[in-house]
Amino acid sequence: MKVTVDPELCEGNAVCEALAPEVFAVGNDxxxxxxxxxxxxxxxxxxxxxxxxxxxxxxxxxx
Ligand code: SF4
Known part of the structure; x- marks a missing residue:
């Protein structure tokens, strides 16, 4: 399974990082x-x- 994030849609609220920190990280941007x-x-x-x-x-x- 592959995963991508659409930067046009992402608002950086870090819900994904909280659930799967090995796979997602929200940066300072x-x-x-x-x-x-x-x-x-x-x-x-x-x-x-x-x-x-x-x-x-x-x-x-x-x-
Ligand atoms: S930070 Fe993660 S959960 Fe939040 S909008 Fe972006 S991709 Fe979705």
Whole structure:
């Protein structure tokens, strides 16, 4: 599974980072960065939850 964040939609509220800190980190620019674009199997469920919880629906999952 791959994960990306749409920078046009992300508002940097860090909901994703709180749920999956191994995969997302919000920088000083208030943008979520993807630390692990190829999601480790152990983090798949957390990343799915982060995508569902993102208030801006900025997280895209493929594969
Ligand atoms: S939860 Fe969504 S809007 Fe918030 S920082 Fe993460 S990607 Fe951006």
């Amino acid at each position: 208030w943008q979520a960065k993807v630390l692990a674009p190829e999601v480790p199997d152990a983090d798949r469920e957390l990343v799915r939850r982060a995508a569902e919880s993102c208030p801006r629906l900025a997280i895209m999952l493929t594969g």
